[in-house]
Amino acid sequence: MPLPLPKAELHLHIEGTLEPELAFALAARNGVTLPYADTEQLREAYLFSDLQSFLDLYYELMAVLHTVDDFTELADAYLARAAAQGVRHAEIFFDPQAHTARGIPIGTVIEGLARALDGAEERHGVSTRLIMCFLRDESAESAMATLEAAKPYLHRITGVGLDSAEVGHPPSKFREVYAAAEALGLRKVAHAGEEGPPDYIREALDVLGVERIDHGLRCVEDPELVERLVRERVPLTLCPLSNVRLRAIDVLEDHPLASMLEAGLMATVNSDDPAYFGGYVGDTFDAVRGALGLDREQMRTLARNSFEASFLDDDEDRRAR
Ligand code: HPA
Numbered sequence: 670m671p672l673p674l675p676k677a678e679l680h681l682h683i684e685g686t687l688e689p690e691l692a693f694a695l696a697a698r699n700g701v702t703l704p705y706a707d708t709e710q711l712r713e714a715y716l717f718s719d720l721q722s723f724l725d726l727y728y729e730l731m732a733v734l735h736t737v738d739d740f741t742e743l744a745d746a747y748l749a750r751a752a753a754q755g756v757r758h759a760e761i762f763f764d765p766q767a768h769t770a771r772g773i774p775i776g777t778v779i780e781g782l783a784r785a786l787d788g789a790e791e792r793h794g795v796s797t798r799l800i801m802c803f804l805r806d807e808s809a810e811s812a813m814a815t816l817e818a819a820k821p822y823l824h825r826i827t828g829v830g831l832d833s834a835e836v837g838h839p840p841s842k843f844r845e846v847y848a849a850a851e852a853l854g855l856r857k858v859a860h861a862g863e864e865g866p867p868d869y870i871r872e873a874l875d876v877l878g879v880e881r882i883d884h885g886l887r888c889v890e891d892p893e894l895v896e897r898l899v900r901e902r903v904p905l906t907l908c909p910l911s912n913v914r915l916r917a918i919d920v921l922e923d924h925p926l927a928s929m930l931e932a933g934l935m936a937t938v939n940s941d942d943p944a945y946f947g948g949y950v951g952d953t954f955d956a957v958r959g960a961l962g963l964d965r966e967q968m969r970t971l972a973r974n975s976f977e978a979s980f981l982d983d984d985e986d987r988r989a990r
Pocket residue numbers: 682685720727832833834860863911941942
Protein backbone atom coordinates (compact mmCIF):
# COMPACT_ATOMS: atom_id res chain seq x y z
CA MET A 670 0.00 0.00 0.00
CA PRO A 671 1.47 3.41 -0.95
CA LEU A 672 1.66 5.98 1.82
CA PRO A 673 -1.36 8.28 1.90
CA LEU A 674 -0.86 11.76 0.40
CA PRO A 675 0.07 14.33 3.08
CA LYS A 676 -2.88 16.65 3.42
CA ALA A 677 -4.60 19.20 5.61
CA GLU A 678 -8.19 18.83 6.76
CA LEU A 679 -10.05 22.14 6.89
CA HIS A 680 -13.68 21.12 7.38
CA LEU A 681 -14.16 18.77 10.29
CA HIS A 682 -16.68 19.02 13.11
CA ILE A 683 -15.11 17.36 16.13
CA GLU A 684 -18.55 16.34 17.41
CA GLY A 685 -19.04 14.62 14.06
CA THR A 686 -16.16 12.26 14.84
CA LEU A 687 -18.09 10.62 17.69
CA GLU A 688 -18.08 6.96 16.69
CA PRO A 689 -20.89 4.72 18.02
CA GLU A 690 -18.45 2.71 20.18
CA LEU A 691 -17.15 5.83 21.95
CA ALA A 692 -20.71 7.18 22.28
CA PHE A 693 -21.78 4.06 24.16
CA ALA A 694 -18.62 4.02 26.30
CA LEU A 695 -19.13 7.67 27.31
CA ALA A 696 -22.87 7.08 27.89
CA ALA A 697 -22.03 4.29 30.35
CA ARG A 698 -19.36 6.42 32.06
CA ASN A 699 -21.67 9.42 32.43
CA GLY A 700 -24.91 7.62 33.25
CA VAL A 701 -26.62 8.69 30.02
CA THR A 702 -29.23 6.39 28.47
CA LEU A 703 -29.19 6.42 24.69
CA PRO A 704 -32.40 5.52 22.87
CA TYR A 705 -30.59 2.76 20.93
CA ALA A 706 -30.00 -0.81 22.13
CA ASP A 707 -26.44 -1.06 20.77
CA THR A 708 -23.97 0.33 18.24
CA GLU A 709 -25.57 -1.69 15.46
CA GLN A 710 -28.99 -0.22 16.07
CA LEU A 711 -27.46 3.25 16.30
CA ARG A 712 -25.71 2.79 12.95
CA GLU A 713 -29.06 1.88 11.43
CA ALA A 714 -30.22 5.42 12.28
CA TYR A 715 -27.52 6.86 9.98
CA LEU A 716 -29.87 7.07 7.00
CA PHE A 717 -30.38 10.77 6.39
CA SER A 718 -32.79 12.55 4.08
CA ASP A 719 -31.28 16.04 4.39
CA LEU A 720 -29.10 18.21 6.64
CA GLN A 721 -31.76 18.56 9.36
CA SER A 722 -32.32 14.82 9.72
CA PHE A 723 -28.59 14.45 10.35
CA LEU A 724 -28.41 17.40 12.74
CA ASP A 725 -31.19 15.88 14.89
CA LEU A 726 -29.07 12.79 15.54
CA TYR A 727 -25.81 14.75 15.78
CA TYR A 728 -27.17 16.94 18.59
CA GLU A 729 -28.88 14.00 20.32
CA LEU A 730 -25.70 11.94 20.51
CA MET A 731 -23.66 14.82 21.95
CA ALA A 732 -25.50 14.31 25.23
CA VAL A 733 -22.84 11.72 26.13
CA LEU A 734 -20.08 14.38 26.21
CA HIS A 735 -19.76 15.74 29.76
CA THR A 736 -16.24 16.11 31.10
CA VAL A 737 -12.92 17.62 30.06
CA ASP A 738 -11.66 14.05 29.59
CA ASP A 739 -14.55 13.20 27.26
CA PHE A 740 -13.62 16.02 24.90
CA THR A 741 -9.94 15.08 25.08
CA GLU A 742 -10.72 11.47 24.25
CA LEU A 743 -12.95 12.49 21.35
CA ALA A 744 -10.33 14.75 19.80
CA ASP A 745 -7.45 12.34 20.40
CA ALA A 746 -9.35 9.53 18.67
CA TYR A 747 -9.95 11.78 15.66
CA LEU A 748 -6.30 12.86 15.48
CA ALA A 749 -5.09 9.23 15.57
CA ARG A 750 -7.43 8.25 12.71
CA ALA A 751 -6.66 11.37 10.69
CA ALA A 752 -2.89 10.91 11.07
CA ALA A 753 -3.17 7.31 9.83
CA GLN A 754 -4.80 8.69 6.67
CA GLY A 755 -2.07 11.25 5.94
CA VAL A 756 -3.46 14.32 7.71
CA ARG A 757 -0.58 16.58 8.80
CA HIS A 758 -2.65 19.59 9.74
CA ALA A 759 -6.25 19.85 10.96
CA GLU A 760 -8.43 22.93 11.45
CA ILE A 761 -11.11 21.65 13.77
CA PHE A 762 -14.63 23.04 14.21
CA PHE A 763 -16.48 22.80 17.49
CA ASP A 764 -20.02 23.88 18.43
CA PRO A 765 -19.95 25.45 21.92
CA GLN A 766 -23.66 26.32 21.97
CA ALA A 767 -24.58 22.65 21.53
CA HIS A 768 -22.83 22.00 24.84
CA THR A 769 -23.57 25.13 26.86
CA ALA A 770 -27.29 24.66 26.06
CA ARG A 771 -27.16 21.42 28.05
CA GLY A 772 -25.22 22.86 30.93
CA ILE A 773 -21.64 22.04 29.93
CA PRO A 774 -19.43 25.12 30.44
CA ILE A 775 -17.57 26.41 27.39
CA GLY A 776 -14.33 26.11 29.38
CA THR A 777 -14.85 22.34 29.76
CA VAL A 778 -15.22 21.98 26.00
CA ILE A 779 -12.24 24.14 25.05
CA GLU A 780 -9.95 22.80 27.76
CA GLY A 781 -10.79 19.22 26.82
CA LEU A 782 -10.13 19.80 23.13
CA ALA A 783 -7.00 21.85 23.85
CA ARG A 784 -5.46 19.01 25.88
CA ALA A 785 -5.69 16.68 22.89
CA LEU A 786 -4.50 19.36 20.47
CA ASP A 787 -1.54 20.35 22.66
CA GLY A 788 -0.04 16.89 22.35
CA ALA A 789 -1.04 16.30 18.75
CA GLU A 790 2.26 17.22 17.08
CA GLU A 791 4.27 14.83 19.27
CA ARG A 792 1.68 12.07 19.51
CA HIS A 793 0.32 12.09 15.97
CA GLY A 794 2.49 14.40 13.86
CA VAL A 795 -0.50 16.67 13.24
CA SER A 796 -0.52 20.45 13.73
CA THR A 797 -3.90 21.88 14.66
CA ARG A 798 -6.09 24.95 14.88
CA LEU A 799 -9.48 25.38 16.57
CA ILE A 800 -12.39 27.15 14.87
CA MET A 801 -15.39 28.03 17.02
CA CYS A 802 -18.68 27.77 15.14
CA PHE A 803 -21.91 29.60 15.85
CA LEU A 804 -25.19 27.75 15.34
CA ARG A 805 -26.97 29.77 12.65
CA ASP A 806 -30.41 28.48 13.67
CA GLU A 807 -29.86 30.13 17.07
CA SER A 808 -30.09 33.91 17.46
CA ALA A 809 -27.36 36.43 16.67
CA GLU A 810 -27.55 37.45 20.35
CA SER A 811 -26.73 33.89 21.41
CA ALA A 812 -23.76 33.88 19.02
CA MET A 813 -22.55 37.20 20.46
CA ALA A 814 -22.89 35.82 24.01
CA THR A 815 -20.86 32.78 22.94
CA LEU A 816 -18.11 34.99 21.55
CA GLU A 817 -18.11 36.91 24.84
CA ALA A 818 -17.93 33.65 26.86
CA ALA A 819 -14.97 32.52 24.75
CA LYS A 820 -12.88 35.61 25.56
CA PRO A 821 -10.81 33.91 28.31
CA TYR A 822 -9.85 31.20 25.77
CA LEU A 823 -9.07 33.28 22.71
CA HIS A 824 -5.42 32.19 22.76
CA ARG A 825 -6.76 28.71 21.93
CA ILE A 826 -9.00 29.79 19.07
CA THR A 827 -7.86 30.72 15.56
CA GLY A 828 -11.17 31.63 14.01
CA VAL A 829 -14.93 31.55 13.91
CA GLY A 830 -17.32 29.64 11.66
CA LEU A 831 -21.05 29.28 11.05
CA ASP A 832 -22.86 25.94 10.86
CA SER A 833 -26.12 24.03 11.54
CA ALA A 834 -29.40 24.44 9.59
CA GLU A 835 -28.63 26.79 6.71
CA VAL A 836 -31.82 27.62 4.80
CA GLY A 837 -33.63 30.61 6.34
CA HIS A 838 -30.52 31.66 8.28
CA PRO A 839 -28.47 33.77 5.88
CA PRO A 840 -24.95 34.89 6.74
CA SER A 841 -26.10 38.52 7.08
CA LYS A 842 -27.89 37.54 10.32
CA PHE A 843 -24.40 37.39 11.89
CA ARG A 844 -22.90 40.62 10.53
CA GLU A 845 -22.24 42.17 13.96
CA VAL A 846 -20.89 38.94 15.47
CA TYR A 847 -18.37 38.54 12.65
CA ALA A 848 -17.33 42.18 12.95
CA ALA A 849 -16.74 41.62 16.67
CA ALA A 850 -14.77 38.43 15.97
CA GLU A 851 -12.61 40.28 13.44
CA ALA A 852 -11.93 43.03 15.97
CA LEU A 853 -10.66 40.31 18.33
CA GLY A 854 -8.19 39.16 15.66
CA LEU A 855 -10.03 35.97 14.74
CA ARG A 856 -10.01 34.47 11.24
CA LYS A 857 -13.39 33.99 9.57
CA VAL A 858 -15.04 31.14 7.67
CA ALA A 859 -18.69 30.15 7.20
CA HIS A 860 -20.75 27.28 5.82
CA ALA A 861 -22.58 28.55 2.75
CA GLY A 862 -24.13 26.95 -0.31
CA GLU A 863 -24.49 23.49 1.22
CA GLU A 864 -28.30 23.53 1.08
CA GLY A 865 -28.63 27.32 0.85
CA PRO A 866 -28.58 29.29 -2.42
CA PRO A 867 -25.53 30.82 -4.16
CA ASP A 868 -26.48 34.22 -2.73
CA TYR A 869 -25.57 32.95 0.74
CA ILE A 870 -22.02 32.42 -0.56
CA ARG A 871 -21.95 36.04 -1.77
CA GLU A 872 -23.23 37.25 1.60
CA ALA A 873 -20.62 35.25 3.48
CA LEU A 874 -17.92 36.97 1.39
CA ASP A 875 -19.38 40.47 1.21
CA VAL A 876 -21.15 40.86 4.55
CA LEU A 877 -19.08 38.63 6.85
CA GLY A 878 -15.75 38.95 5.02
CA VAL A 879 -14.91 35.25 5.27
CA GLU A 880 -11.61 33.91 3.91
CA ARG A 881 -12.96 30.47 3.00
CA ILE A 882 -16.37 29.05 2.16
CA ASP A 883 -17.28 25.78 3.86
CA HIS A 884 -19.01 23.57 1.27
CA GLY A 885 -19.87 26.18 -1.40
CA LEU A 886 -21.29 23.33 -3.46
CA ARG A 887 -24.17 25.32 -4.93
CA CYS A 888 -21.86 27.94 -6.48
CA VAL A 889 -21.96 25.75 -9.60
CA GLU A 890 -25.51 27.01 -10.24
CA ASP A 891 -24.18 30.55 -10.72
CA PRO A 892 -21.49 31.00 -13.40
CA GLU A 893 -20.84 34.62 -12.44
CA LEU A 894 -20.17 33.57 -8.84
CA VAL A 895 -17.88 30.76 -10.01
CA GLU A 896 -15.92 33.29 -12.05
CA ARG A 897 -15.52 35.49 -8.99
CA LEU A 898 -14.46 32.60 -6.72
CA VAL A 899 -11.83 31.59 -9.29
CA ARG A 900 -10.60 35.16 -9.75
CA GLU A 901 -10.34 35.80 -6.00
CA ARG A 902 -8.99 32.30 -5.29
CA VAL A 903 -11.55 31.74 -2.54
CA PRO A 904 -11.02 28.27 -1.07
CA LEU A 905 -14.02 25.95 -0.92
CA THR A 906 -13.91 23.20 1.69
CA LEU A 907 -15.97 20.58 -0.14
CA CYS A 908 -17.22 17.45 1.61
CA PRO A 909 -18.30 15.00 -1.10
CA LEU A 910 -19.31 12.06 1.15
CA SER A 911 -21.39 14.43 3.27
CA ASN A 912 -23.13 15.72 0.13
CA VAL A 913 -24.15 12.19 -0.81
CA ARG A 914 -25.27 11.16 2.69
CA LEU A 915 -27.31 14.36 3.15
CA ARG A 916 -28.82 13.97 -0.33
CA ALA A 917 -27.44 17.20 -1.79
CA ILE A 918 -26.39 14.94 -4.67
CA ASP A 919 -27.65 11.46 -5.55
CA VAL A 920 -24.42 9.55 -6.03
CA LEU A 921 -20.73 10.39 -5.73
CA GLU A 922 -20.30 9.91 -9.49
CA ASP A 923 -22.49 13.03 -9.94
CA HIS A 924 -20.33 15.23 -7.70
CA PRO A 925 -19.12 18.38 -9.54
CA LEU A 926 -15.64 18.27 -7.92
CA ALA A 927 -13.82 17.38 -11.15
CA SER A 928 -15.51 20.14 -13.15
CA MET A 929 -14.91 22.57 -10.28
CA LEU A 930 -11.17 21.80 -10.44
CA GLU A 931 -11.25 22.20 -14.22
CA ALA A 932 -12.95 25.57 -13.82
CA GLY A 933 -9.99 26.64 -11.67
CA LEU A 934 -11.80 26.76 -8.34
CA MET A 935 -9.62 26.42 -5.24
CA ALA A 936 -11.33 23.20 -4.14
CA THR A 937 -10.34 21.14 -1.12
CA VAL A 938 -11.74 17.78 -0.02
CA ASN A 939 -12.72 17.13 3.59
CA SER A 940 -14.74 14.71 5.72
CA ASP A 941 -17.19 17.04 7.60
CA ASP A 942 -18.63 14.49 10.09
CA PRO A 943 -16.71 11.30 9.37
CA ALA A 944 -18.35 9.11 12.02
CA TYR A 945 -21.70 9.71 10.31
CA PHE A 946 -20.86 9.99 6.62
CA GLY A 947 -18.89 6.84 5.96
CA GLY A 948 -15.28 7.91 5.91
CA TYR A 949 -12.37 10.00 7.18
CA VAL A 950 -10.52 12.32 4.82
CA GLY A 951 -8.20 9.68 3.36
CA ASP A 952 -11.25 7.50 2.64
CA THR A 953 -12.84 10.54 1.02
CA PHE A 954 -9.79 11.14 -1.22
CA ASP A 955 -9.91 7.46 -2.27
CA ALA A 956 -13.66 7.59 -2.91
CA VAL A 957 -13.55 10.68 -5.14
CA ARG A 958 -10.55 9.35 -7.05
CA GLY A 959 -12.45 6.16 -7.81
CA ALA A 960 -15.89 7.67 -8.50
CA LEU A 961 -14.70 10.66 -10.54
CA GLY A 962 -11.63 9.11 -12.13
CA LEU A 963 -9.30 11.85 -10.88
CA ASP A 964 -5.68 11.46 -11.96
CA ARG A 965 -2.52 11.79 -9.84
CA GLU A 966 -2.07 15.42 -10.75
CA GLN A 967 -5.63 16.27 -9.66
CA MET A 968 -5.14 14.41 -6.36
CA ARG A 969 -1.91 16.35 -5.82
CA THR A 970 -3.72 19.60 -6.57
CA LEU A 971 -6.30 18.76 -3.88
CA ALA A 972 -3.56 18.04 -1.35
CA ARG A 973 -1.65 21.22 -2.29
CA ASN A 974 -4.82 23.31 -2.09
CA SER A 975 -5.51 21.98 1.41
CA PHE A 976 -2.24 23.45 2.73
CA GLU A 977 -2.50 26.64 0.71
CA ALA A 978 -6.05 27.29 1.98
CA SER A 979 -5.09 26.57 5.59
CA PHE A 980 -4.38 29.12 8.32
CA LEU A 981 -0.85 27.81 8.78
CA ASP A 982 1.64 30.59 8.36
CA ASP A 983 4.19 30.15 5.60
CA ASP A 984 6.94 28.63 7.75
CA GLU A 985 4.69 26.08 9.37
CA ASP A 986 3.06 25.40 6.02
CA ARG A 987 6.39 24.27 4.61
CA ARG A 988 7.18 22.13 7.65
CA ALA A 989 3.83 20.33 7.57
CA ARG A 990 4.44 19.19 4.01
N1 HPA B 1 -23.57 21.39 7.84
C1 HPA B 1 -24.01 22.28 8.72
N2 HPA B 1 -23.82 22.14 10.02
C2 HPA B 1 -23.15 21.09 10.46
C3 HPA B 1 -22.68 20.12 9.60
C4 HPA B 1 -22.89 20.30 8.22
O1 HPA B 1 -22.52 19.47 7.36
N3 HPA B 1 -22.05 19.19 10.37
C5 HPA B 1 -22.15 19.59 11.65
N4 HPA B 1 -22.83 20.74 11.72
